[in-house]
Amino acid sequence: DAKTTQPPSMDCAEGRAANLPCNHSTISGNEYVYWYRQIHSQGPQYIIHGLKNNETNEMASLIITEDRKSSTLILPHATLRDTAVYYCIVGLNYGGSQGNLIFGKGTKLSVKP
Amino acid sequence: DAGVIQSPRHEVTEMGQEVTLRCKPISGHDYLFWYRQTMMRGLELLIYFNNNVPIDDSGMPEDRFSAKMPNASFSTLKIQPSEPRDSAVYFCASSRAETQYFGPGTRLLVL
Numbered sequence: 667d668a669k670t671t672q673p674p675s676m677d678c679a680e681g682r683a684a685n686l687p688c689n690h691s692t693i694s695g696n697e698y699v700y701w702y703r704q705i706h707s708q709g710p711q712y713i714i715h716g717l718k719n720n721e722t723n724e725m726a727s728l729i730i731t732e733d734r735k736s737s738t739l740i741l742p743h744a745t746l747r748d749t750a751v752y753y754c755i756v757g758l759n760y761g762g763s764q765g766n767l768i769f770g771k772g773t774k775l776s777v778k779p
Numbered sequence: 780d781a782g783v784i785q786s787p788r789h790e791v792t793e794m795g796q797e798v799t800l801r802c803k804p805i806s807g808h809d810y811l812f813w814y815r816q817t818m819m820r821g822l823e824l825l826i827y828f829n830n831n832v833p834i835d836d837s838g839m840p841e842d843r844f845s846a847k848m849p850n851a852s853f854s855t856l857k858i859q860p861s862e863p864r865d866s867a868v869y870f871c872a873s874s875r876a877e878t879q880y881f882g883p884g885t886r887l888l889v890l
Contacts, residue, residue, distance in 0.1 A: 708884075709870050711881065712880070715878070759877045769822040770821070771821060
């Protein structure tokens with residue numbers, strides 16, 4: 667079973683920030699929070715990951731609460747091309763640990779004009 | 780880099796036939812993963828390799844499924860004999876560290 671809980675769907679207006687929440691209350695101290703997304707008919711795409719500090723890259727920002735039981739993925743200026751299913755996953759941070767990641771149902775984000 | 784390459788992109792076959800899916804990982808990546816995605820079960824890990832050696836095949840549904848990685852640049856997933864319930868999108872992914880890069884997938888339809 668997935669270790670995370672995400673809303674099944676969300677809408678966002680184009681150009682606005684999309685804030686995608688994720689609950690991971692059972693996360694252990696050495697587990698990271700990963701975000702992937704899957705655009706329709708494509709393979710999943712890595713977005714960002716973090717342990718406890720907030721992270722930012724060219725795609726998104728990741729805000730992790732101090733108790734690490736939840737996090738938020740922020741797409742600062744959503745475009746129509748950001749419409750996708752977003753997966754929040756917790757797991758360890760080494761190559762082989764990728765084999766233990768569980769992709770749940772994710773959140774279907776619809777960006778609307 | 781061209782990314783992870785999978786072939787064929789689409790495959791339609793009849794029940795009982797052998798199906799072979801192919802994957803070329805990103806050069807330099809030492810982990811390779813095979814996934815299956817269906818509407819009912821979502822994205823499931825079937826097997827993964829490290830340095831061409833199978834590490835965990837607990838997700839392989841049954842003996843009809845087999846996977847090989849003869850060298851660092853090529854892997855196959857074979858289904859023999861295929862059944863209609865094997866219809867799904869099969870993804871290959873490769874990794875060097877803590878992130879995976881997925882291929883475009885092979886859409887398999889078994890009639």
